[in-house]
Amino acid sequence: MAKQQTLTLLDFVTKKNNSEKKEQHKVNEEPESQQETQNEPEPIHQRKEWLEEAPEGRVYYLLSVDYDGKKGKAFMKLYDPEAKKMYILYDSTNHKPYFLVDLEPDKVSRIPKIVRDPSFDGLETVQKIDPYSGNKIKLTKIVVKDPLAVRRMRNAVPKAYEAHIKYFNNYIYDLGLIPGMPYRLEKGKLIPVQPKINESELEEVKKAFSDSDELTKTMALEWFPFLEAEAPSVKRVAFDIEVFTPSRGRVPDPEKAEYPIISISLAGSDGLKMVLVLKRSDVEQGNSFSSNNNLNGVKVEEFRTEYELLKRFLEILLNYPIILTFNGDDFDVPYIYYRALRLGFAPEELPFDIKYRETKYLAGIHVDLYKFFFNKAVRNYAFEGKYSEYNLDSVAQALLGVSKIKIDNIVTFLNLEKLAEYNYRDSELTLNLTMFDNELTWKLIILFARMSRMGIEELTRTEISTWIKNLYYWEHRRRGWLIPLKEEILARAAETKSSAIIKGKGYKGAVVIDPPAGIFFNIIVLDFASLYPSIIRNWNLSYETVDYEGCTKKEMIKDESGEVLHFVCRDKPGITAVITGLLRDFRVKIYKKKAKKSDIPPEQKAYYDVVQRAMKVFINATYGVFGAENFPLYAPAMAESVTALGRYVITSTVKKARELGLTVLYGDTDSMFLYNPPKEKLEEVINWVKQTFRLDLEVDKVYKLVAFSGLKKNYMGVYPDGKVEIKGMLAKKRNTPEFIKKEFEEVKGLVISMNSPDDVVKIKEKLTYKIKDIYNKLKNKGYYLDELAFKIMLSKPLEEYKKTTPQHVKAALQLQAYGIHVLPRDVIMYVKVKTKDGVKPVQLAKLNEIDTEKYIETVRTTFEQLLKAFGVSWDEISSVISINSFFK
DNA sequence: TATAAGGTGTTAGTGA
């Protein structure tokens, strides 16, 4: 029945539009087609100018830089905060693409692949600085007319330097631009606008860096303005489309765009609330739009044809310089684009440029928030792991406390009122993800852009390693340093010498102290403030300082056993040490303090907290990227030095603490859990660390009690106010069935209630009874099927599980056979049953198929982690249970 | 175009 209607609907919409569009189309095209005949023939879709040229004399925020292939020029997207409008500015400096070679010009001129290339422009001799020695070196610059020529030519020489940098980034480096910053446009050039900074704040910065080397001091003063400059609030709109789908579980293919767009919602920072709905004969209207509370203040417009709907959508969209989506890169934008073409729009009517896996918004900037929130560094450091699934619903729930509208059918079958409500909420959530907490997310994006010197479009679509790479490249260029080749960095340092504990890892990492099992009252946790970044700074670690042979002041790097792994050169400050130290000191000495100051307005405080968090992202990732094989400045000797020194520091400190009579129960990487320590002794260790290593050891946490399971990275800590922190325990893991999490939550209450060692025995007994209850409830099928489900994420497409077939994959295969499509990153919900496969997806299972024994096993391992702290063995519990059931 | 290593637990697959 539904299928029949689908076909008629499709038919109707497509045909109707094709006849309509032609007339409208012609009207639009008239003036342009005249122009076309006068100029060179050009592809139609590149003729239209979506952005006006920026007028002179005004202040703009630089938001991105790109390359226009037709004009053969770099261009910038500039946001005018007064007009709330985006403008374009083409390069006026005649900047050209290039790369460098260490060959004499006359040798280069004998390479036909270079000089005969149609894009070859010329050769220049340039001077660069060797990052290792600081000596000047001469290189030949091969200048070309088109960035693609660099790709063609770079293989024609033995060593091509700086030949893998995207052209628009090269442009940013060479002009010393900082995206996210305000500039005044004068005579076609961008002049930085210095934010007002008061003297006392400047003094504070000088004081914070008084111990640093001269280079760091100068850089601190350069960085301060762009950390202080306010982030512009920009006019933006979020949108979301709903597409007709003939069956459940099928995601429509954007490139085919075979089904109608049935609704588009928009939510703007200027208060726009709108849904554009397609009138359809195959669904009901439902209640009136105005009677729906969730559509309060939302303007719903209905359209007879999809063509009109899209036309209206584009008309509204173009009022906004920034557009936001959640997964728009992979779905909404290409779908709209291809659907519009199908309906008869001409490419030049559409403000998008779609290439393979790349979508561009030509009339401004498109931020796909899915990509940004999926970014690992953003997730873990900026948002402290508050969301662990990456769909709109989970992210919005975690950050906004609001969910998507729940529907029990696919959108295709919703009545128009429900559809509008559902559709609008998605745009509202997407917009609010950039608005909440005083526009925290947007400010973070701007700060990241400034720190990485990257345009917003690239920034929001790449991971932290790209950000750090970009910052380092920019700084190399500013200093006139030659960016080294990866092979050179590897060749100039010694190989890694330590072996990792885990198979397949490159070098040895951190120390984890084996904890005892038990309940311990009054625990103080000492923690090194940013241990690895501090080590990098204090020991002057950098790719060009570790193992640099031409050095005069060498310092040995030893690990905890006294073995010498590498040496570091102290002749001049290492670039990584300078940048990391700079960020660390800014964060710890300035912004963390400012964020807590009582005498400044809360909004300002919140901003400083954003700055502090943005820095954390860069600081924490720096060590990691230099240890990552794919990173272009990969320096394993440096990364190995960091962890070796880390082990040396923590091991020496634990030893010192024990010598002072302190009881160190546990420690992981940079922390020490001390049992009931006297205050004086604490201070003594802290001072000793300061003097010995120039590192900050601080009291991080004070626990009323800690329940250690006896396993590493596995404990429960209770604060004096009853707040609980669970680390690593099975009950905490996302994939653990809900019924276990629920029961564990109750058990948690028992642990919290303890105030002294005397309570332990009493609670131990209660705990035993509680677990017995769970056991019985399970046996009697007292839980719902949903609660029993394991929730495990597919990390890759089903076909790629070749070596083994894990249970969640088995369940996913069953779903697939049933006609439900599954994709990487989908969370599969399955229960354990007594069939041959052993599992069934929740959707296909029944409560009486459940394999109770398997669930008892899961209960056992989960609760054992807590029972061990109480000194109770599972046998004790099961014996009590079996006696009871015997008597039953 | 993708930050590191250390750790726990479950299951599949393999070879004796």
Next chain:
DNA sequence: TCACTAACACCTT
């Protein structure tokens, strides 16, 4: 059948 390892997912620093 049993003991072991590899693969996988998720968490901690």
